[in-house]
Amino acid sequence: LGWLGIANYARGQTIALREREYVVAARTVGSTPVRLMVRHIAPNILPLMIVLAMIEVGQLILIESAISFIGFGIQPPTPSWGNMLTNASQYLGKAPYLIYPPGIAVLVTVLCLYLVGDGLRDALDPRLRGAVGGGARK
Template identity: 55%
Template sequence: MHEASITQPITSNALVRPPQSYGRRALKRFLKRRLAVIGLVFLVLMAAVVLLGPMLSHYAFDEQDFEIIGEPGAITGAHWLGTDELGRDALTRLMYGGRISLCVGLAGAVLSTIVGTLVGAASGFYRGWTDTILMRFTDVMMSIPTLPMILLLSGMFRPEPWLLVVIVGVLIWMGTARLVRSQFLSLREREFVEAARALGAGNLRLMFRHILPNAVGPITVAATLAVGSAIMLESALSFLGFGIQPPVPTWGNMLNSASSWITVAPWLAFPPGLCILVTVLSVNFLGDGLRDALEPRD
């Protein structure tokens, strides 16, 4: 007598896992980019140091020790990075200067992202003569050398931090505008936009409620990369003497002051230069990681 083999059907619920959300999948892709994670960790630590460091320091950024004034002081237990030629603690000035440089870079990038998003959204959505005028204006702005123009504007006006933010922001928005324009040209013909238009949605609602949220990923990547460009521009201006003026420290003007003593006190030049280099590299690594996470190619 043969025993009948009984096979139980395997339900699909036991094998098929529920689909992951877009955010969870993007996070998993981002965490696989080691350099991007390292860059993010460094930027978080740098932000904590420049925000909390000056409050925990025993010195003010412009406090002078008149007993050692005249030439840079060596590294000691009281001054971990030595002192400059005016007897000011170099570590305190480095942390405070990082606060200025990072704030100017971040605010300039935010402003450039806003301007570029508005120009690109209007150009890609309305098309026609609006697109022609805005894109020709963008081409003209891209043809102007950025650094010489910023030097000219900084030389004409007093280089306050807020003015540097405005100058940097209005001169680096063109790449974001082109990116947003391409996204709007692609998304405006999609079915969900046509459905919203059929339901009576106006142009502004279509642009900022339906299309813009679907372009947040590329805009976020562009904004991240703009931070590095803004930090480099601010540091270059301060190094050349057209940015924030002493006694207020930034990494750029600290590097400028230390260049006169590079052979005598190299410990004054290396920290601000290294901070600029590593911060910009970390921002670029973070931007690359976000691009791979938010815009997967596979």
């Protein structure tokens, strides 16, 4: 959890990209390390890092909701979707519809985060620019 997975991914991609032909060629003609990072490496790793960050936020929301649902997370009166689900589950026999609003809120929020991250990746990824329908260039 947290930023470690994203940082590890960024490091691995940076190491892989610095050996690519276009980066080696730019280094050969005298590009500074800052220029290499800004022009060649960052545009290739940033889109996927954004997707990973969005997925991470979605996972954190699910984890917080689950921990609060079982009673070890945020304690009342602080509002939490997990607390709302816990309170609604007490009335499941009398009013089963109470479980739907917090459950749907978690579902929609996490789904939207995933879709926004995917859309940002499609918009920012240099390998997908100019492609029709989001596919790879031919």
